[in-house]
């Protein structure tokens with residue numbers, strides 16, 4: 348039996364930091380309101396000339412270094428993103444050539460904030476099938492480009508960044524299970540209601556920004572993430588106490604806290620980066636994972652639960668032995 352395991356991780360955040368105090372100057376909000384409702388204190392924002400691929404490249408190079416692999420070792424490139432550089436080629440193809448990787452499969456995955464969980468699930472299946480041995484899996488976003496900076500109900504929530512993992516074939520797990528779900532009937536609760544197929548005029552003249560029914564998204568996220576915890580434990584015949592670390596999507600500390608309570612997980616075993624990163628969509632889970640690996644909290648052999656929820660709705664989890 349072939350398994351896949353995370354061999355190395357990397358993360359990258361743009362230099363520019365926008366604090367809640369900065370936002371108080373541009374929209375009718377307060378640091379207190381943002382912290383109370385979301386836990387967010389600040390977020391990183393890409394420079395004007397920085398694209399998603401620029402962010403992805405930095406994170407990918409760090410992941411490859413930590414996994415001790417070269418461009419020649421990589422035989423699959425997957426980027427999860429909602430904010431690609433171009434309509435085509437895919438951001439994965441752009442990244443591939445930046446890294447001097449040639450010929451292997453490279454494609455983008457669009458599952459919004461669950462994107463990295465989807466991409467890891469896909470990489471795991473490619474590797475388990477025996478066709479591929481070493482995948483570069485990236486979550487990268489320049490969400491600041493699709494945020495309406497005049498809308499206080501959304502602009503305080505999001506940030507830019509990239510996280511990456513090198514996933515290699517192994518004799519034992521590694522990734523123990525992945526659980527991917529979606530239900531498009533919730534398409535309008537969290538959306539950017541524009542796209543190239545509706546015509547460029549619409550993008551240029553109307554809203555091409557994030558629109559969200561925050562309350563409804565909040566309730567769905569809490570309920571859905573509670574269910575995915577049960578599903579993941581049951582599939583692996585594990586107890587809550589078997590999980591060493593929860594690495595959740597970083598949208599909101601109240602949603603993270605609810606999932607932690609469901610797992611009976613003390614908060615010092617939950618990786619929380621939302622205060623400093625905001626919600627970086629597909630980048631949030633790999634960024635959080637990388638932070639906790641690099642600062643020495645997560646150690647080899649520990650059991651990690653990654654879980655995400657996002658527009659679609661999409662949701663999913665990955666259980667793995669690091």
Ligand code: COA
Nearest residue numbers: 376377380384460499500503561562564565598599656657
């Ligand atoms: N600053 C100050 N006041 C704000 C504000 C801001 N940035 N944004 C909204 N408000 C106001 C609203 O206008 C509303 O005012 P009103 O009562 O006079 O109408 C009030 O605060 C309460 O708004 P509400 O939307 O009910 O707040 P909430 O407690 O639901 O918190 C969110 C809003 C967005 C923080 C919360 O709904 C949430 O976190 N939802 C999930 C979002 C998410 O995670 N999305 C991504 C999933 S991947």
